[in-house]
Amino acid sequence: MDVSPLTLNRLSIYLRCLRALQQDGIVSVSSKELAEKFHLSAAQIRKDLTHFGDFGIRGVGYEVETLVTKLTEVLGLDKKHRLAIVGMGSLGSAFARHVGNGGGPFSFAAGFDSDPAKIGREVAGVVVEPVEAIAETIPCRGIQIGILAVPPAVAQETYDRLMESGIRSVLNFAPARLRGHEGAHTRNVDLRIYLEELVFYLSRSDEDDDAS
Amino acid sequence: MDVSPLTLNRLSIYLRCLRALQQDGIVSVSSKELAEKFHLSAAQIRKDLTHFGDFGIRGVGYEVETLVTKLTEVLGLDKKHRLAIVGMGSLGSAFARHVGNGGGPFSFAAGFDSDPAKIGREVAGVVVEPVEAIAETIPCRGIQIGILAVPPAVAQETYDRLMESGIRSVLNFAPARLRGHEGAHTRNVDLRIYLEELVFYLSRSDEDDDAS
DNA sequence: AGATGTGAATGAGTTCACAGCT
DNA sequence: AGCTGTGAACTCATTCACATCT
Numbered sequence: 001m002d003v004s005p006l007t008l009n010r011l012s013i014y015l016r017c018l019r020a021l022q023q024d025g026i027v028s029v030s031s032k033e034l035a036e037k038f039h040l041s042a043a044q045i046r047k048d049l050t051h052f053g054d055f056g057i058r059g060v061g062y063e064v065e066t067l068v069t070k071l072t073e074v075l076g077l078d079k080k081h082r083l084a085i086v087g088m089g090s091l092g093s094a095f096a097r098h099v100g101n102g103g104g105p106f107s108f109a110a111g112f113d114s115d116p117a118k119i120g121r122e123v124a125g126v127v128v129e130p131v132e133a134i135a136e137t138i139p140c141r142g143i144q145i146g147i148l149a150v151p152p153a154v155a156q157e158t159y160d161r162l163m164e165s166g167i168r169s170v171l172n173f174a175p176a177r178l179r180g181h182e183g184a185h186t187r188n189v190d191l192r193i194y195l196e197e198l199v200f201y202l203s204r205s206d207e208d209d210d211a212s
Numbered sequence: 213m214d215v216s217p218l219t220l221n222r223l224s225i226y227l228r229c230l231r232a233l234q235q236d237g238i239v240s241v242s243s244k245e246l247a248e249k250f251h252l253s254a255a256q257i258r259k260d261l262t263h264f265g266d267f268g269i270r271g272v273g274y275e276v277e278t279l280v281t282k283l284t285e286v287l288g289l290d291k292k293h294r295l296a297i298v299g300m301g302s303l304g305s306a307f308a309r310h311v312g313n314g315g316g317p318f319s320f321a322a323g324f325d326s327d328p329a330k331i332g333r334e335v336a337g338v339v340v341e342p343v344e345a346i347a348e349t350i351p352c353r354g355i356q357i358g359i360l361a362v363p364p365a366v367a368q369e370t371y372d373r374l375m376e377s378g379i380r381s382v383l384n385f386a387p388a389r390l391r392g393h394e395g396a397h398t399r400n401v402d403l404r405i406y407l408e409e410l411v412f413y414l415s416r417s418d419e420d421d422d423a424s
Numbered sequence: 425a426g427a428t429g430t431g432a433a434t435g436a437g438t439t440c441a442c443a444g445c446t
Numbered sequence: 447a448g449c450t451g452t453g454a455a456c457t458c459a460t461t462c463a464c465a466t467c468t
Contacts, residue, residue: 094306
């Protein structure tokens, strides 16, 4: 099966919207209702969903609970996923707390840093380890996802270290162009780029819409 | 002029790559060299750049310094931009420190929160104010960009408050579907969505490439 | 010769519009 | 009657390939 990141990201959005409806006790919803309520496109919702099966009932719509279950399964959120954060500066630590070890499908399982001042500290219930420990700790704790929150200058070497430890999914906050490893998935989140995008549009008060 | 966010984000990337070359004392570069060095597409670089003028020299390439200057100007990074963060939890505070007040084109100029425990605290050189102060503080300090780092439940009302204060560019970290204001630009950065994307690909060890 | 700038071709993603099911 | 699922039409984006300039 082949699915674009765009479709995938929308599935996450749909799931979140459906959970909100579930909270409100809504049992069934049509693509049109869903679209109107959350500023989405009805046709797109239907097309996205049919990539993964025929979840709807013609003439009626979608049963919220069924769809939540299906999407949770498709996205792999019915299992727990442990993640490691490399670079426990303010951003890394904030992300660690953000993820936490609560009820969600994600848990913060290891934090690494190269700064001796940070090593040994506890953040969100986890003791920060030196980056040298990556190779051992990551397979030991069954960690599958790595978060890069290191300075750009050491981003590539840190990425390579994660690859060596067996990690194949990386969320990269470092503003660096990584030479990606074969078979790995990397999602770059470059906050400066987003700010710069906003600045560009600042100087043009003629536009309107909003981007996702 | 009409330019897609995709193109725009790439301009930011190009600019960063060019700055790196500049550091290394490189004076001139061709689109091919730039592409190979940073895993970009040469044709795309050329097409993106020509949206904003003919910066290159046929047969030679681009003069690094000229291009840096031009891109900086196009992106509006030759001016300083003040930003306000609403929601000074761990994420908001981390972002505040991240931006800081240093040499870059961005400066953290105001922080707001509704939690009395956070109000009055100093973060990255700025005293946190109550959200009620948004309407007054934002125009006073000439702030043009707002960062939403509040819980999803209050995202919409906080967004609306920013709009009332005159803000027209928002970076939204809240996992919420905002009803956007006419004429405003909103960039959603939903960290959970990115994690969920990675999880999906975890279960499919047949893939290879990396997404930007 | 060699690299840009650019129309033309291809590909990806979205929207339309309707057949088919409940 | 109403909504899904889906091919076809369309729009947006990328890549190709080459004429054009230095």
